Amino acid sequence: ITLLFFQSYTCRYSFRGSDGTFLLRGPPKCEENADFPRFVPDDQNIIYAAFSKDGTFFAWCNGEKVTVVNVADGSQVRLFDLPKTAMLEFSPLNTVLATWQVYSKTQDNPQGDPNLQLWDLKTGSCLKALYQKKVQGWCPSWSDDEKIAVRSVNNELHFFENNDFNTIANKLHLQKVSEFVLSPGSQPSKVAVYVPGSKGAPSFVRLYQYPNFAGPTSALANKSFFKADRVNLLWNKKATAVLVTASTEVDKTGASYYGEQTLHYLATNGETSLVQLQKNGPIYDVAWSPSSTEFCVVYGFMPAKATVYNLKCDPVFDFGTGPRNAVYYSPQGHILILAGFGNLRGQMEVWDVKKWKQVSKPQAPDSTHFAWCPDGEHVVTSTCAPRLRVSNGYKIWHYTGTVLYKQDIPAGTELWETVWQPFPDGTFPERPVKYQAAPSELGSTEAKPAQAYRPPALRNKPVTASSKLHEEEPPQNMRPGAAGDKQLSKTALKNQKKREAKKAAKQEMNPDVPEPQSNPSQANSTPTEPSSGDPETDKKIKNVKKVKNVGY
Template identity: 60%
Template sequence: PAPPELLRGGSEGLYMVNGPPSFTESTAFQRDSGKNCKAVAFSRDGSLFAWCNGERVNVVNLTRADAFNPQKPLFFFYFFFAAAKDGTAGVPNLQLHDLRTGKCLKSFIQKKINMDSQICSTQREFWALQAVDAIANKLHLQKVSDFVLSPGAQPTKIAVYVPGSKGAPSFVRLYQYPNFGGPQSALANKSFFKADKVTMLWNKKATAVLVIASTEVDKTGASYYGEQTLHYVGSSGESAVVQLPKNGPIYDVCWSPSSAEFCAVYGFMPAKATVFNLKCEPVFDFGTGPRNAAFYSPQGHVLVLAGFGNLRGQMEVWDVRNYRLISRPVAADSTCFSWCPDGEHMVTATCAPRLRVSNGYKVWHYTGTLLHSHLVPAEQEMWQVLWQPFLDGVFPERAVKLNPVPNELSRAAQAYRPPALRNKPGSTSRLHEEEPPQNMKPPQGGADKPLSKTALKNQRKHEAKKAAKQEAKADANQSPAQVSTPQITPQITPATTTGDPELDKKIKNLKKKLKAIEQLKEQAAAGKQLEKNQVEKIQKEAALLKELEDLELGV
């Protein structure tokens, strides 16, 4: 298939750019130079494109086919509800049109809308899109505050949220359309306290929902963001609370396209990121870092952890089939990110109104190579950048590459360093103690069975003994000259024994102090301002070295 096109919209108008590798303006879409082209939408397969220029809604067929697909003859457009000046309901803000004729088939006044390919729903009322003259079904559930229709194939499922009141808990229920007989007809029910609002996320196969429950205020005072919890609700009736091992806000949660796992980014900065399976068990922990978002590729084989918004735009690109780090590109001041449908490329952009300066976008290969960059002139704004969508399977998964794709622009994409640290050696100091990535799957032994606690203990003992033997063998292979004339340097040598426990203890303590002094010297060389007591420790280095030399020569 041809590379997906990239839509660009801003104060200079609306136009499309050919995808990699050309990045030239597309001829499939005639540029609209209007300054009010802010509302845009693609059909799910990318064949149709609609936009509003402030005067009318336009729909074009990007495939140049002679006729519209008969399965997609309808078109919805929705604008924010506003009451009339006299207090009446105002103009209907939800309208359904026939794409062939442009005729309005039905109009509604609705404050919230959701739909899939067959059903349109507003709070508790559902219409079949092929027959919208009458309500097809109605959910008899009071005080519904939010709802989400499942994606993917039929039958459609609905997740509804009812906030708690008068001491009763909040709850989320899952239904399968059109079975709305009452609580007994629900597929699953999950109740919880501490929820002023929720975010509900269906997986692609509509087998489970993740619910982020949030309170406006954290009564413990631990977080400015309020208090948040993550819940799992399966369409088969199972539910659980996802245990997050680090306190703090939940920045992002995203499902893998396989629907078999999900990634959560959470905790006070530096934030943790963890992949969980459908049993809500951790599978892989990415450690800590400056991140607040996660994005799976459309094929699910690559995961990007990113720090956008008030962070510096650092990205970590991971091969999630083997949990290998691929690259660490940096896209400073990015306000949006999206994967190309081919699973090979991604776009980062700085858009208004979030940021009104330095608007522009960059196209990357996931190996960290910057392929294309466009900066909007200072007097203009860019509002959005979108990839043309494609149906699943059009772009199959490809083997993950680890070597960067060559390109001259990639030289400009370098990690940000403060002015005080430029042209100086890298520092080993950290503002926060960082945790490294680790595989959370239990060790496998024998016929793919997890090792018992006793077996794990014995395995650790065996590995420790093996390491000790290797160290003793290395010491025995040293020449007499090396043993009799030790050279005292600030570097710490491997531990040796003298036969006197008290003397060994003194030598160990001295080496520990010298190691700490070395770390302080490295921090000072990197530009860190040391405390008075730290400077005094460095000044004692010569005396400590002399004391260590006397002890070792006396052995």
Template identity: 65%
Template sequence: MAPPTPLLAVRGSEGTSLLCGPPSSCLSVSVSVVKSSDGSLVSTLDLPKTSLLDFSPLNRVLVTWQVYKTQNSPQAEANLQLWDVQSGQLIKALYQKKVESWCPSWSDDEQICVRSVNNELHFYENNDFNTIANKLHVQKVSDFVLSPGSQPSKVAVYVPGSKGAPSFVRLYQYPVLGGPTAALANKSFFKADRVSMHWNKRASAVLVTASTEVDKTGASYYGEQTLHYLAVNGETAVVQLPKNGPIYDIAWSPNSAEFCVVYGFMPAKATIFNLKCDPVFDFGTGSRNAAYYSPQGHILVLAGFGNLQGQMEVWDVKKYKQVSRPQEPDTTHFSWCPDGEHVVTATCSPRLRVNNGYKIWHYTGSVLHKQDVAAGVELWEVRWQPFPDSIFPEKAIKYQAAPSEAPPTQAYRPPALRHLPATPSAKLEAKPEPEPPCDPAPVSNSQSESSSGDPETDKKIRNIKKKLKAIEELKEQEASGKVLQKNQLEKKQKEEQLLKELQELQISK
């Protein structure tokens, strides 16, 4: 039986629609639940002030959150509601003042649900929210993440440091939550104003990014960041990153045996590490700040979004060979289709309120569908229909671009010449993309240089280019917020003189 075709949900100022499905009204006066298969209405909830909503993993419970308001009475109404999806009946109403960690966390089979309440983690079983089945009390617990996958469930908790004491992350396995030996692993560290915790798919290890708001050395505008590793067998380690600078993104491979880190002052490095925190492959440097593994784990996309130019590097992670290098500026959303063959990029409001729209790509770089919204209309969200992992098996990677259904991008022509027939022009013709490297090694920018025939002249040229490269690195560090030392500023001021010397040497060749 052929796998189904995933639907793409698109939500904007003119409503919510499904590719391959009928539109559904979105008037901000109620919450409607519809079936993605045929668009039929399941239930409607009278919740005009709903700000956030989410489903439980098996779509049995709908969670809605409204801004917590006391109004004129000292006792506010419960603003976190749990609803039965099929019947539309309210299961439980709870209080949730802060938007951080507003949504309860479920295990994949919905046997366990967890939420943070006043420095405690409350555990519920089998969606029975009238009874707290278990509690984990850790003083000043700030954040937690429940593990994915099947039972037994595990939870990672973070407690910030205070009064000279370090911050720490601990791992527990439900239901063993109390006692001095209950923790599976413990990692303490200083210099942490906040953390982000990431379980791998098998729930065997956690990566923790610890960040400070301010770098007291003045080396980085982004503050200081460190990456820590914890395994459920008790092993812990600090992931050593060979380049200084911020950690932009980390991504676990779906095989749970390796992870990718994007880090360092621009141009950023990207490196794959194994479970011993040893580097496996280095992709070199590039204009990138994000990493995305395909659901099957056979393809990795390294991308530069946000204030970067939207360059995407698509890699075959088994051969460490680059497949394609598409580009999409102004991208605010990127996600893989469950089939591991397609991705969607989108420009959404409120991040960007102009040029909203989305594109569906094949991983070989071909644009299969493009949709721009009309002027004055906003696109808010784009999301793929979820599927179980077993539905879409891994397919062999293709290096030849898939046929594109979108009109090809043409070279720019001035308005005064657009009524004339196109003629070949060296300035207007697009240069072909260079072939990706076949060897499993990082992309290198070095090129073979012609020799002058004079070894002494060649040596001088190489030395000058080396100095110019060092000056470029200093300029990048200064642009990222680093304060340069006096000797570094003096070195930077010699750039013009070095360029002149290089030009004279090259002319003499």
């Protein structure tokens, strides 16, 4: 596990793998920090670790105990004897620590023991022990002020108030409810729920405001749709709208190996919409802007498109096409990064969101993890096991494309995870976007323009549309009147490219023949053929000339 820390507005981070844990200080200058306590012993095999929401506490389980420490000085806060713990998480205000272990039962104990414990961090006492068989959605969801907590139990959502888990304050019953997401922020809390369709009935997502659950008209918004084996629910930061990515395992048309995806929009004012994407293919990633007024979608068969939409689901800016499958907004929302990780080559595109101008285009090949630093100035890319067990390591970047620090893990050892220490919103203010590369001894990995392979016979000839593997689309500002010129529609732009390609091909075939000059006086005139006086005879003569021109 690699842990990246901030302390007093200065970045501190550590990395932990199979050979131990090391704490460092940076960026921009990365060096080992001897004064900062090494509170995670190197000989401990951490199974799972997590920061508190504000970065004050850090906890880990090692197969023997669960340890909670204070990040500021490394002092131990709590120690729990829980040898089978596999996961843990803090409540938003650090009041409760939730721990989970794999559910098991024996012949002597056919019911099994409760495997979800909720601990009071101040006293160390167990508030409640519950049964939670599935690892998916194991942890209760809290509102940011901890006045409400909710968990799913047998097609019901159980709501608890003020961390009193002995009393169910309210219930929301929906048949076969499988997904729910509690809204961020404070009161009034809202919840988005998903119910999959069955027996020909459509699936649906509904938005409710706590505690108004009674009656069929109590839902704030309702959106039903077919073709949904699973969904991903994503609230914006202000809790005013939800994006729903509905996916099917198999595309029955056979067009996509990844199944079929659709994107839906629901707002708390009752508005719903299907987001109309401008290219066929899978939806790779969706992200809300921290401003909650726009969202970005990466979609379509490769090379994929990326488009920013407003709250009316109208396109605002189109980034064109490129090798990308992920999108990341900076914590302040002023910078957006499009990236192509996984089976792509790790190309990143850094954009200034306010000016819609590209800042840099670095490459981070073989990356399995990406994360923004809370300061909105730096990012980390890492290659971790078990996704890749060779060439493990990580890099700290400035968004202008320069590598500030690079750590390669020795052969035979592994890097397991990289995590920035979180900070409360507003800790780091937005800074003006820089276009000049930040100074660094490691330099930049700016991607060079890739040249498509061309046979020797075509290398000295002009490039035509027929010689391109893909039809590339440039970025386009789609706000009305944004560029000052009239924006061409997609069809008009495509027809214009075809005309230009046909013109270039004609010139290539006959380079010595000058282009015909158009005469304005004859622009609207139509050339006439001499007539024999008999329409049937004229028709036969015309057909003979057509055959002759073809070359028969």
